[in-house]
Amino acid sequence: xxxxxxxERLYIRPLMIKDVDFILQLLNSKGWIxxxxxxxxxxxxxxxxxxxxxxxxxxxFYSVFEIKETNTPIGIVTFLYRENKNYPDIGxxxxxxxxxxxxxxxxxxxxxxxxxxxxxxxxxAITKPDNExxxxxxxxxxxxxxxxxxxxxxxxxxxxxxx
Numbered sequence: 745x746x747x748x749x750x751x752e753r754l755y756i757r758p759l760m761i762k763d764v765d766f767i768l769q770l771l772n773s774k775g776w777i778x779x780x781x782x783x784x785x786x787x788x789x790x791x792x793x794x795x796x797x798x799x800x801x802x803x804x805f806y807s808v809f810e811i812k813e814t815n816t817p818i819g820i821v822t823f824l825y826r827e828n829k830n831y832p833d834i835g836x837x838x839x840x841x842x843x844x845x846x847x848x849x850x851x852x853x854x855x856x857x858x859x860x861x862x863x864x865x866x867x868x869a870i871t872k873p874d875n876e877x878x879x880x881x882x883x884x885x886x887x888x889x890x891x892x893x894x895x896x897x898x899x900x901x902x903x904x905x906x907x
Contacts, residue, residue, distance in 0.1 A: 745805055745823055745858075745862065745864070746758040746805055746807070747805075747807060747855065747858050749807075749854050749855065749858060751850045751851065752850070753811060753813075753847070753850060754809045754810065754850055754854075755809065755810050755812055755815070756807050756808070756809045756821065756851055756854060757807060757810075758805070758806070758807055758808075759798060759806035759807065759808055760795075760808075761792065761795055761796075761799075763795065763808055764788055764791045764792050764795060765788070765791075766817040767785070767791045767794060767795055768785060768787070768788060768790075770820065770837060770838075771785045771791070771794070772785070772786070773837075773839060773840055774840060775840055775843075775877075776837055779871070779878065780837060803824065803825035803826075804822070804823075804824050804825075805822065805823040805824070806820050806821075806822050807820060807821045807822075807823075807851075807855065809821060809838075809847065809851035811847075818838055818842040818847060819836060819837060819838025819839065819842065819847060819848055820836065820837055821834065821835070821851050821852050821855045822834065822835040822836065822837075823835075823855070823859070829868065831865070831866045831867060831868045832864060832867055832868070833867070833869060833870060834855070834856065834859075834867050834868075834869050835869060835870070836848050836851065836852050836878075836881070843877070848881055849881055849884055849885070852881065852885055853885055856885060856905075866904055866905055867887075867905045868890070868902055868903065868904045868905075869882050869887055869902070869903045869904070870900050870901070870902055870903075871903070872898075872901070873892065873899060873900075873901050879901070879903075883903075886905065887903040887904060888903060888904065888906055889901060889903055890902045890903060890906070
């Protein structure tokens with residue numbers, strides 16, 4: 745769901761082509777590679793192609809959150825309708841220099857509130873069991889552990905809103 749939201753410190757808006765430099769930086773950050781995976785996006789052209797694929801997929805919604813004062817993009821909230829899942833999946837990622845300041849919670853919490861207003865129903869989130877920052881944030885957002893499962897030879901944990 746493409747949303748334009750505003751919080752105390754952030755603007756949350758749909759991903760755009762102009763975000764190419766930010767996406768290149770985010771997808772090559774240590775946390776993204778470690779916990780989400782290397783997407784082999786190593787230059788501007790690849791980042792542009794990556795954004796185009798997202799924008800053309802009517803089941804994937806990426807929202808950039810940026811600091812109001814500077815319009816600096818610092819992270820994303822994703823909302824995905826995956827083919828192999830029964831419920832939509834919320835996710836988030838941010839540049840490491842902005843972590844531990846409450847920005848991801850502020851963005852994801854507001855996004856979830858808007859989804860609830862639109863009566864989306866149950867929402868899941870998937871993370872690696874060792875991604876402690878993500879798990880802490882998911883719990884703070886009110887999601888609860890549902891199960892561990894194996895996908896592509898990898899153990900993942902699923903959390904949900906249990907609506």
